[in-house]
Ligand SMILES: Cc1cc2nc3c(=O)[nH]c(=O)nc-3n(C[C@H](O)[C@H](O)[C@H](O)COP(=O)(O)OP(=O)(O)OC[C@H]3O[C@@H](n4cnc5c(N)ncnc54)[C@H](O)[C@@H]3O)c2cc1C
Ligand code: FES
């Protein structure tokens with residue numbers, strides 16, 4: 174269990190950042206993950222008083238504060254109107270409503286878990302990440318960066334003409350995903366993001382223009398094959414690398430057909 | 441640290457240690473319906489309402505509940521009794537260990553949804569584990585309870 178000596182509700186991001194530079198201090202998001210650590214923390218850094226728990230809409234983007242709960246993102250009507258139900262679909266299997274009323278978007282993205290539904294969905298939406306010290310970086314780059322002691326303050330979703338579909342396979346309704354897939358049609362073409370491989374989620378773009386003339390059963394299958402070959406997969410108790418690679422082909426293909434409004438059209 | 445909250449409709453002020461989660465504080469203040477069923481934020485047994493939202497009290501930092509309103513099953517006796525009747529009629533309960541967290545989340549769902557579909561009900565309650573039953577009786581009880589509440593309006 175985690176033990177905490179001092180619990181500090183900070184007054185500014187700068188204060189949080191300074192405290193976070195010491196290895197004996199730790200930021201507390203929803204605490205759902207950290208509470209399982211066997212660790213003694215000197216100062217727990219609580220950012221709940223910095224107004225970071227809201228989703229703000231601007232002319233060209235949405236800014237999701239790091240302390241926004243997964244549930245608040247899942248049920249945000251403007252986000253749903255804009256991006257469809259893909260984000261909700263990616264979140265609704267995570268443990269339960271009470272859990273999602275606690276766990277935060279910021280921690281979920283910052284941790285870049287190898288089973289992350291959250292990062293998988295947001296990557297397919299070309300999200301950006303705002304860090305206190307490093308500023309704005311694309312989530313695509315952030316997903317590859319090593320851990321450091323910066324603070325994630327916002328997730329930025331640009332308003333663009335985008336469609337996204339989310340699919341995951343789970344051994345039971347609320348278990349970690351065996352594989353998570355988000356496919357999207359953006360202004361720059363079609364892409365597939367595959368997470369829970371179990372490795373950090375990665376984007377595969379249509380570099381070979383397989384889908385340039387549209388998504389059909391054949392091109393969807395071909396692109397799914399290409400994505401599965403471009404990525405690496407691992408084995409854990411939930412599934413083998415081989416099984417995951419097979420799932421990747423099936424789910425990417427289904428996702429593409431669903432993007433096309435072809436939901437019934439399974440491979 | 442000093443904690444002030446409204447617990448089940450009554451103001452409460454008390455000292456507590458910095459690493460306390462809400463669950464242990466509530467039990468110290470005689471809310472014994474609030475129980476810990478797991479170490480991994482997974483079972484839903486510890487569900488209470490903070491400012492009317494269902495949360496896991498096993499994972500919720502006590503310091504964050506400062507100034508908020510917290511409701512446990514002890515504060516919703518009439519509602520719990522009413523819904524409990526529907527559970528009993530459906531034989532939905534076996535050992536009953538999961539009930540406090542389950543009932544809290546059902547009451548939270550009724551607050552949030554007017555007329556939930558079966559899949560909305562199942563999704564809302566999927567974070568409440570019950571290791572005795574198959575959830576079928578609970579679903580029947582909830583549907584009858586919702587119909588009863590709807591007719592009351
Ligand atoms: C039982 C269980 C099942 C889960 N299942 C899934 C699943 O199926 N799919 C899925 O995608 N996820 C799953 N998760 C992960 C979950 O969604 C959250 O991502 C996780 O709980 C972390 O969120 P939190 O707010 O609780 O963070 P915390 O536990 O509070 O923090 C986690 C870490 O992030 C750091 N941190 C927090 N906020 C910031 C910030 N703003 N900037 C920098 N660092 C920060 C903390 O210091 C800490 O090291 C699961 C978690 C649990 C416990
Ligand atoms: S005790 Fe199991 S989720 Fe809180």
Ligand code: FES
Nearest residue numbers: 536538570571572
């Ligand atoms: S009735 Fe025994 S755990 Fe639910």
